Amino acid sequence: MALTSSHGSALIERVAEGRLSPAQALRWLSEAPGGQGSHSPAPPAATGTPASDEPSGGRDPEALAQVMAELESLVGLHRVKQAVRELRAYVEIRQRRAAVGLACEPLVLHMAFKGNPGTGKTTVARLVGRMLKALGVLPKGHTVEVERADLVGEFVGHTAQRTREQIRKAVGGVLFVDEAYSLARGGEKDFGREAVDALVKAMEDHRHELVVIVAGYHQEMELFLNLNPGLRSRIPFIIDFPDYTTEELLAIATEMLRVREYRLTPEARERLASALLYHRLAGWYPFGNARLVRNLLEAAIRRQAVRLQGAGAYSREDLMLLRTEDIPLDQAGA
Template identity: 45%
Template sequence: MPQSEVGFHSVFSGSPGTGKTTFARLLGKILHALGLLENGHTVEVDKAGLVGEYLGQTPMKVEAAFDEADGGVLYIDEAYSLTHDTEDLYGREAVDGIVKQMEDRRGRVVVVAARYPQDMRRFIHSNPGLKSRFNRSICFEDYDSAELLSIQKQILRSNGFEASEGFLLRSELLWQKLYRDRLTYDGNARMVRTALEIALENQAARLVRKPDKARHELCEMLPEDLDGVEAQLREDHDA
């Protein structure tokens, strides 16, 4: 039977830390496993990786990015930055080059553009070629407090740490408070990673002060390891 081409170019919209980049890396592997992409690797670029220093250089940089991504996924982070300034000729030149390469390499490169939802709508409508080629859109919702706690548990477990019941209870209260105060939306999973970095520094300082340490204590997280975490996260958010 004749084969019909199906486009997989996608727009990923959502706040930072919601998993857009992680899923873009998985998408290449999935499409490769299905026999839809030759290699399945993911190449990540931003505006600096696509725009040249002078007019005429940009198409070469765009083509080079597509060459590297051939057989896989080209992930354009902060894609809206290419079109947010209507006077930016370099950004417009990059978009024109992207549209051309998407057509020339149909079936060989899957392009994923990512940014905040409102910015991505403007990006797609900035060029008729983009609107017709990006036929899939996935919105990555912000994580709630229970999901943030689950992410924290997973990160600890994957790194060989054990969380005590007191640590988990205090963590649950921490994420509930930050989520209630709408402070987690700008960081999501990234905020969890920052919180754990502070907690692990606290744990290290605690263990240094203890002369005799059992092996299991080196991997155990206690409630006091969360001291100062909330204050630091709030300060980082307000900075």
């Protein structure tokens, strides 16, 4: 007995509604005994998840391995790495459940990154976008990085237009909103709230093709997440980025200098450690982390240039070496 028309209609209806993927429907048709002339079972039940959430066949294991290797190569960030690994596992297991017809909640991956400057938030956001593309979740996986000036306009209606334009650029990948808390400044009549409203709407309207990551300092981000009633509920993943230890910052400094073909003498390394400790103990908020390291090294390279030019004669080794006197105690070069 061939497949019944009612079974075929049920399949078409569920695919049209997005409750069953075409791949699942074809798999069932190929495996159903009715396709070979015998009694056929009822069509598979709807999974409760849109077909667009299921594995798209766009997985790229090689790219995924590359992204995860880059993540693991980052200095420190142990809790952040664990959170990204958990995110990967969550997506992959959810894809497996969808593939075998198990019920799945809609896949919503919007995130908040909380931490001081220079803790790797932007770097990790880019890796997350590439990871989700490699997993077949996002079609592009690119990252559009914006801040308040890119979203907030100067007159009524301008902000929504600007924000929608940035959202349009980011669809298919990640919209990374740095210092997102700045959108909450200025009181009730500030245009930043209009940008937040547009972002919340985009989180819902484009939830299958866009990941929004809002980022900023810990305390300020808590206030920001309470700005709009729908904001916190649409951000299921909140990741804390801790400050780096002094040893981790020295490792970051070593890598920065290696890329630029410089290196520190042992005494200069101790001086840099003292400078980092000075900034930490001074209690300046926020602590600059890797951004502070970069600024100190750039000041050191300038001081080295002045020192070498004054010497008049220098070797290749001299051009690469940063000495104690080159390392400033603060970012201004003092």
